[in-house]
Amino acid sequence: MMKKNNFFYKLKSGLTKTRDTLAKNLDSLLFGKKLLDPALFDELEEMLIAADMGPQFAYALIDDVKEKIKRRELGDALQIKNLLRERMATILSSAQKGLNIKKGEPYIIMVVGVNGSGKTTTIGKLAHFLREDGHEVILVAADTFRAAAIEQLEIWGQRVKAPVIRQKMNADPAAVVFDALGKINSGYKGVIIIDTAGRLHTKVNLMEELKKIKRVIGNKMPGAPQEISLVLDATTGQNALIQAKMFKEEIGVSGIVLTKLDGTSKGGIVVRIVHELALPIRYIGVGEGLEDLRPFESNDFISAILD
Ligand SMILES: Nc1nc2c(ncn2[C@@H]2O[C@H](COP(=O)(O)OP(=O)(O)O)[C@@H](O)[C@H]2O)c(=O)[nH]1
Ligand SMILES: [Mg+2]
Numbered sequence: 001m002m003k004k005n006n007f008f009y010k011l012k013s014g015l016t017k018t019r020d021t022l023a024k025n026l027d028s029l030l031f032g033k034k035l036l037d038p039a040l041f042d043e044l045e046e047m048l049i050a051a052d053m054g055p056q057f058a059y060a061l062i063d064d065v066k067e068k069i070k071r072r073e074l075g076d077a078l079q080i081k082n083l084l085r086e087r088m089a090t091i092l093s094s095a096q097k098g099l100n101i102k103k104g105e106p107y108i109i110m111v112v113g114v115n116g117s118g119k120t121t122t123i124g125k126l127a128h129f130l131r132e133d134g135h136e137v138i139l140v141a142a143d144t145f146r147a148a149a150i151e152q153l154e155i156w157g158q159r160v161k162a163p164v165i166r167q168k169m170n171a172d173p174a175a176v177v178f179d180a181l182g183k184i185n186s187g188y189k190g191v192i193i194i195d196t197a198g199r200l201h202t203k204v205n206l207m208e209e210l211k212k213i214k215r216v217i218g219n220k221m222p223g224a225p226q227e228i229s230l231v232l233d234a235t236t237g238q239n240a241l242i243q244a245k246m247f248k249e250e251i252g253v254s255g256i257v258l259t260k261l262d263g264t265s266k267g268g269i270v271v272r273i274v275h276e277l278a279l280p281i282r283y284i285g286v287g288e289g290l291e292d293l294r295p296f297e298s299n300d301f302i303s304a305i306l307d
Contacts, residue, residue, distance in 0.1 A: 007294050010286040012304040014262030019305050021265055022051045026081055033077040035069055040077065048084075052237045054272035061087055085306055088271055092298035095270075097280035099227060099255070101135060101191060108192045108217055108224040112210055112251065113231035114243055115198040118259035120149060122231050122285060123193050124156030125293035126257075129283075131160055136190025140180045141166040142173040142213060143197040153195050159290065173197065174212040181220040194225070207250040214251060229282055231257045232273070237266035244277055259285035262292075267305050 012019075025047055033040050041062050048058035064083060068074040074083075101107045109126075113119050120143070127137045139157050143149040147169045157164035165180040177194060184192065194217070196210060217225045230253040232240040240258075247253050256279050261267060270281065281296040 003291060004294075007286065007291070008300055008304070010262055010292070011284070011300060014264065014286050015267045015304045017263070017265035018051065018267035019307075022047065022268065023081075023306050026084070027078075030077040030080055035074065035077055041065070044080070048268075051268035052266045052272060053268040054241075054276060057087075057091075057271055057275045081306070085302060088302050088306075089298060091271060091275050092281075092301060095274040095279070095281045096296055096298045097255070097282070098295040099282055101130070101226075103135065104189050106189055106192065106221065106224070107226050108194065108221065109227045109229055110194045110196065110210075110214060110217065110225040111229050111231060111257075112196050112247055112253070113198050114200045117198065117231045117233045117243075118257075118285060119143075119198060119231045120152050120156065120195055121288060122229075122257050122259060122283070122293065123153065123195050124160060125285065125290060126283065127156065127162045127193060128160040128290045129293055130191055131162065136188070137162040138180075138184060138188070138190065138192050139164045140177060140192060140194045142176045142180075143195050144169055144171045144173050144176060145197045145199060149195070149197070173209055174216045177213050178216045178220070181217065203246075210251050227282075228252060228254050229257050230255070230279075231259060233260050234258050234266055234269060235260045235264040237269050240269055241273055241276065244273055244279065248277060248279065253279060255280045255282035257281075257283045257285065257293075258296075262286040267301075270301065 029043055045058045045062060049055055061084060065080055111119050111123055123139060127139060130137050139153055139162050141150045141153045141164060150166050154164045165183060167176045196213060199206060230244060230247045232244060258270060258281060261284050283293050284296050285293050
């Protein structure tokens with residue numbers, strides 16, 4: 001419980017800027033306003049878009065408000081905030097689907113995302129989280145582009161007491177994965193997390209490389225990878241959405257990890273990603289420490305940006 005409170009506090013303080021651009025402005029916008037003021041709707045739309053929730057979400061909310069006014073279900077502008085909360089809850093609760101990893105069966109997680117989004121750090125934190133939950137974890141260093149990337153994963157492996165399988169820099173990533181899966185005892189029944197490269201200036205090559213890794217995994221173990229997690233940096237706002245679209249189309253993504261929610265004004269992007277891409281948010285990251293990753297909980301998140 002202590003840990004959880006601590007995490008919520010970090011989430012809430014991290015999202016202060018998001019909350020300020022949204023909740024405070026919303027309160028002052030709505031206070032004492034007449035409901036049928038077209039300027040109110042324009043401002044509301046602007047505000048939701050400025051909070052990175054996206055035009056689709058904004059229009060849907062405003063349509064809902066207008067509909068409720070027509071049906072006389074809405075008497076006071078301040079109630080719009082409740083409607084916003086309800087809509088967010090509907091959308092985000094659908095995205096609250098944590099990984100369901102059974103013990104006693106191998107489970108492969110392939111982690112993808114652009115450079116700097118937080119993949120390696122997320123893998124370290126996730127390995128810790130899963131170890132605490134009683135899972136065995138092995139890490140595979142398939143970002144072979146920079147020596148530092150391999151070392152960074154090894155350091156995390158030492159911290160969380162998870163073996164790291166690696167080869168030398170510039171080794172073919174798919175071959176690293178192939179060899180690693182060969183090395184891992186066929187009776188291994190734990191989690192295998194695969195770190196990958198994310199240099200986007202060679203987009204076509206990167207996508208081909210990731211597809212090849214995915215194929216290698218599937219050939220070794222039918223049905224694997226059980227999870228392809230896309231790591232997105234929440235501070236990049238709309239760019240995160242663009243990346244999510246691209247990775248989803250190119251390789252198929254089964255879940256999202258949203259990092260760097262500590263200290264962003266763009267937390268509303270979560271709503272947009274879920275609304276427009278219908279992908280589950282597996283975990284959220286609120287810092288660089290071991291404990292700074294938790295499963296996504298929609299009520300906590302909504303409370304952190306609205307209350
Ligand atoms: N504040 C904060 N920093 C993070 C978080 N996740 C990762 N980072 C930092 O972001 C930078 C890039 O992370 P890294 O894991 O190397 O990204 P990768 O290139 O995708 O593997 C590092 O400095 C991390 O410490 C997070 O949730 N919060
Ligand atoms: Mg990395």
